[in-house]
Amino acid sequence: MKKISSLVVVIIACLSVKAQKMSPADSAAKTEVYQPVPKIVVAGTSTITPPSDAVYLFDGKNLDEWVSTNHPSQKANWPVSNGIFTVDKKEGNIQTKKSFTNYQLHLEYRIPTNITGEGQLRGNSGLFLASTGGGDAGYELQILDNYNNTTYVNGQCGSIYKQFIPLANACKKPGEWQTYDVAWTAPTFNADGTLKTPAKVTVYHNGVLIQNNVTLLGETRWIGTPFYKAHGACPIKLQAHGDKSEPISFRNIWVREL
Numbered sequence: 001m002k003k004i005s006s007l008v009v010v011i012i013a014c015l016s017v018k019a020q021k022m023s024p025a026d027s028a029a030k031t032e033v034y035q036p037v038p039k040i041v042v043a044g045t046s047t048i049t050p051p052s053d054a055v056y057l058f059d060g061k062n063l064d065e066w067v068s069t070n071h072p073s074q075k076a077n078w079p080v081s082n083g084i085f086t087v088d089k090k091e092g093n094i095q096t097k098k099s100f101t102n103y104q105l106h107l108e109y110r111i112p113t114n115i116t117g118e119g120q121l122r123g124n125s126g127l128f129l130a131s132t133g134g135g136d137a138g139y140e141l142q143i144l145d146n147y148n149n150t151t152y153v154n155g156q157c158g159s160i161y162k163q164f165i166p167l168a169n170a171c172k173k174p175g176e177w178q179t180y181d182v183a184w185t186a187p188t189f190n191a192d193g194t195l196k197t198p199a200k201v202t203v204y205h206n207g208v209l210i211q212n213n214v215t216l217l218g219e220t221r222w223i224g225t226p227f228y229k230a231h232g233a234c235p236i237k238l239q240a241h242g243d244k245s246e247p248i249s250f251r252n253i254w255v256r257e258l
Contacts, residue, residue: 028222043205126142
């Protein structure tokens, strides 16, 4: 009996050592997908002017419609200059003052021409279609420089991060302005907190359809599988990713509530 007990102790100890050696990156790799690789599509050159009932979230003047994600009582402090604003990675994520359910969103972003890094460490940011809490909580549409830069395809630009691979790679080269046009249908929940209807999203990247009314599996998870938790209307969030590449910029962001 003592020998069996000793063996059990040894097995548990070995498993514990193995778990300790597994890094977060190792765990995250379990949900990375590398095939099929989306085809490359050359996008058009025009941008979309806002319709009459749209509300500007950024019109080139200031970030009055935005606050710090981790400190919602504090204003967003990303720098604004010459009609654009740029990510300040030290300040962390920012999100809209107002919360939304269903909406149409237009956003323009630019990867800097001097961008460096590879894979997920090159021009990484994210458009969180609904921010459900601090940090990176919510549902993420990936922003990344994937113009001649490869990574796992369910994490490349235009992916619903770790859930849906984009139908095409419509990325423009660094230095050019790029657009996202999004139709977001928020999830709904029953009185007991269980899921009633899941979130859905359609996305055009630079005028190219890349997500066609997909049904989300839950909130974004870097490690592990997506899940839903009950929530109501939520802010829209922009990510200050912690990689060391040069920060990206944004302009001309507007929304239509549906």
